[in-house]
Amino acid sequence: MIPDKIEVQLSGRTGLVWSHESVVRLRRDHRILGGLVGSGARFPREEPGLPLLLSQQEMHVLLKEDAIRLVFIPRLVLPPSQEIKEKADKYDEDSYQQQIQVFKKEKEANIRSFADRILEGKKKKMMKKLKKQKVDDSEDPEIPELDRDAVIEEEIAKIQPITKDHQILQIFTKDPWLEESDKIEAKLSQPTEPLDKCRLLAFQALWEKGYFIGEGSKFGGDYLVYLGDPLKFHASYIVICQGIDSLEKERPQDLVAKSRLGSQVNKTVLVAQLMKNKDEVTFTSVRRNHAKRQVKYFLTTEEENNEEEYHEDDDTKMNEYKQELHDPDENQIKEENSEEFDDTEIKSEQETENADDMGTSEHQDNKVKDELPIDENEECSEVEEGFEDEL
Numbered sequence: 406m407i408p409d410k411i412e413v414q415l416s417g418r419t420g421l422v423w424s425h426e427s428v429v430r431l432r433r434d435h436r437i438l439g440g441l442v443g444s445g446a447r448f449p450r451e452e453p454g455l456p457l458l459l460s461q462q463e464m465h466v467l468l469k470e471d472a473i474r475l476v477f478i479p480r481l482v483l484p485p486s487q488e489i490k491e492k493a494d495k496y497d498e499d500s501y502q503q504q505i506q507v508f509k510k511e512k513e514a515n516i517r518s519f520a521d522r523i524l525e526g527k528k529k530k531m532m533k534k535l536k537k538q539k540v541d542d543s544e545d546p547e548i549p550e551l552d553r554d555a556v557i558e559e560e561i562a563k564i565q566p567i568t569k570d571h572q573i574l575q576i577f578t579k580d581p582w583l584e585e586s587d588k589i590e591a592k593l594s595q596p597t598e599p600l601d602k603c604r605l606l607a608f609q610a611l612w613e614k615g616y617f618i619g620e621g622s623k624f625g626g627d628y629l630v631y632l633g634d635p636l637k638f639h640a641s642y643i644v645i646c647q648g649i650d651s652l653e654k655e656r657p658q659d660l661v662a663k664s665r666l667g668s669q670v671n672k673t674v675l676v677a678q679l680m681k682n683k684d685e686v687t688f689t690s691v692r693r694n695h696a697k698r699q700v701k702y703f704l705t706t707e708e709e710n711n712e713e714e715y716h717e718d719d720d721t722k723m724n725e726y727k728q729e730l731h732d733p734d735e736n737q738i739k740e741e742n743s744e745e746f747d748d749t750e751i752k753s754e755q756e757t758e759n760a761d762d763m764g765t766s767e768h769q770d771n772k773v774k775d776e777l778p779i780d781e782n783e784e785c786s787e788v789e790e791g792f793e794d795e796l
Contacts, residue, residue, distance in 0.1 A: 410474040411467075413459060415591045420459040420475065423579045428457045435472055436612065437463050438619050438635065455578050460620075461601075462608035464593055469609075477591040478583070492582055504573060505566045512564045520557050527551055599679050603646040606686045607677035611644070625666055630675070643667060644688075646677045652689060664693040 411427045413420040422428055422439070431437040439460075441453035459467075467473040480486075485493075516523065528551065596602050604627055611618055617631040621643055630642035645663065667674035674691045 411472060413464065413467075413473045413475055414456075414481070415475050415477045415593070418461050420464050420473075422457040422459065423455055425455070428455070431457070431467075432634075435467060435470065436615075436617050437467060438617060439463060440620060461593070461596070462605050465605055466609055466612055468593060475591040475593060476588040478580075478587055479589065480583075480587050481580070489582060496581070500575065501569065501572050508567050509564055513561050516557060516560050520553065523560060524551060524553055524556055527556055599648045600646060602684070603648065603677055603679040603686055606679070606684060607644055607646050607688075610686060610688075624670060624672070626674070627677075640672060642673050642675050643670075644675045644677055646686075647679075649679050649681055652676055652678055660691060664691045667691065668693040 408430070411422065411430060412424070413422055422431070428439070431439065437459070439457040441455065442458045443454040443456055444450070445452035445454040464473065464475070468475070480489075596605055608618055608628065611628070611630055617633065617635060617638075619629045619631065619635060619640070621627050621629040621640075624640075624643050625645075626643040627646045628644040629640035630644060631638045631640050643666065663674045663676065676689045676691060677686045678689065679686055
């Protein structure tokens with residue numbers, strides 16, 4: 406049996422899902438997460454609730470899979486009619502009267518369960534009143550007989566109905582008076598701006614590969630990509646969507662910022678670019694390699710022969726940046742830095758041991774500092790950054 410399509414109410418450029426069963430189906434069968442934007446019934450300020458908000462990209466994917474039905478309800482965006490107001494007022498009054506009856510039944514049951522205690526209390530009160538009256542001390546006051554049923558009925562008659570302030574209000578998860586005739590079939594327009602196209606195509610490409618895709622603004626990106634359900638997995642990638650050939654026009658400092666973003670949260674940054682004259686996107690991963698006294702930045706892309714094209718294009722911005730830094734050979738940097746570092750450590754340890762043996766640590770420490778070889782270019786070599794391109 407083919408399940409029914411999930412109904413999604415279109416609201417601007419987003420969709421709303423009002424059914425718990427539909428939310429479970431979207432996550433389990435279609436790997437669509439969305440975001441709960443309502444408030445929970447039990448803890449409104451602590452847990453989110455319905456409706457589930459679907460992005461434009463998620464709705465496009467679901468429409469392509471023929472899994473949802475888009476509807477637009479004009480009545481939800483227009484002021485309520487007089488007929489709807491009357492229905493709502495009548496429903497509120499009926500609910501109030503029902504709550505009065507329920508409250509009265511609960512109080513009556515409570516009185517009957519404590520009837521013996523109530524009767525004993527009535528007798529004690531009558532005894533106190535009789536003792537206050539002027540009677541002969543030798544005579545004991547006579548306690549009149551109390552009718553148990555009469556006392557219970559008297560207490561039940563004293564029950565007061567609850568006020569409007571104590572009425573329990575119902576929070577609806579859907580319109581109780583919504584009819585099928587009020588719904589209009591809706592369509593979702595295709596994006597026209599390059600950035601919107603890139604976001605849609607990137608979402609479709611990653612979703613078709615079997616990933617779970619969530620909202621990524623809290624990590625400075627457009628999407629977060631999960632290898633499995635986010636309830637069990639952490640995100641592995643941060644996707645940043647850009648326009649056509651935006652990466653070629655980007656400054657080296659921007660690449661450094663993106664790589665540091667991913668390294669700080671232990672994720673790989675994927676830069677999605679829209680290809681010229683094609684409805685396709687390419688993904689370029691930016692990662693940071695923590696080498697000793699040196700930082701490398703690697704770019705990888707899915708395009709074939711990208712390395713040859715990159716060298717043929719001769720990126721002038723990258724060459725200018727290297728010339729400004731006077732970047733030497735990478736192997737030479739590693740050898741020089743390792744030798745200087747080892748010499749400094751050996752001398753520092755020897756001088757510290759001599760100072761401890763002679764009891765003049767302060768004097769020897771100053772001597773070590775004066776004798777350490779100082780290379781003026783050492784500080785520069787620590788901050789120089791080399792760029793290397795790999796597929």
